[in-house]
Amino acid sequence: MFQLMSVNFDDNIPNWRTQLETIAYNVLVVVKSGKVRYEINEEEVIAEQEDVLFIPQSTRRSGGNWNDTEHQKFTVLFTLDHPESTGIPFLDERRFMRMNLSHIQYAYRRCERLYEEMRGGKSYRTLICQGIMQELIGMLARELDKTEVAPNKRYYADTIKSYLLEHYREPVEIESLSRLVQRSPGYTAALFKEVYGLSPIRYMHQLRVQEACRLLLHSDMSIAHIAQYLGYYDTSYFYRMFKKQTGLSPSSYIHQMDLSDESILFT
Incomplete structure (x- = not known):
């Protein structure tokens, strides 16, 4: 074909x-x-x-x-x-x-x-x-x-996504995202998950961990520095979120990940 x-x-x-x-x-x-x-x-x-x-x-x-x-x-x-x-x-x-x-x-x-x-x-x-x-x-x-998402829901979800792509390193709460689209926090979280398959906060953590993977492999920043740079002021919490997303700790990721096979993420 x-x-x-x-x-x-x-x-x-x-x-x-x-x-x-x-x-x-x-x-x-x-x-x-x-x-x-x-x-x-x-x-x-x-x-x-x-x-x-x-x-x-x-x-x-x-x-x-x-x-x-x-x-x-x-x-x-x-x-x-x-x-x-x-x-x-x-x-x-x-x-x-x-x-x-x-x-x-x-x-x-x-x-x-x-x-x-x-x-x-x-x-x-x-x-x-x-x-x-x-x-x-x-x-x-x-x-x-799949059933088409209503245009207004797509617009709200895309607005939230664009904001998260620009501000994922900053503190983000569902209340602030709901104000962005002038809808309730519950409705905001539900419509984003309907469109993108995960909650806005989980999406934010996913963006952070993706960037952490890149920095671990392609920068000389320490793990603690990366955690702080990405908005995790509690390094132990960063470790938990990283392992939840990738199945590895940051230090294990550095030692086990071949540079040519970064694609093994988020299984």
């Missing part, structure tokens, strides 16, 4: 951009951090952390860093053997799509594995890559089959 052309991981590339052109292939974009700006058929699209985009063949598209900031994203370029009928609505309709996945961390891991397999030369690489790609497309199709 799928003919994979390339799988790329754009890792905070300064001055990243792609020229305006009518593409002869499909593109699946999974944004891991930051924001990226696209022009899709003369309309501006700003994709941010956890967004998934499907850009169909024959789209007039360009892209670049948003406001000169860097980002991380996976991009999968592919064509279809039988584009006239796949049985998957968004592929058959060849329509641009932007969405969130309930299991985005799992999607990151699958993209990481796909990226590694495409770069390697191990036996059965093509078969494995086909399987991963079919799984990713299946996840998107299943998500789209």
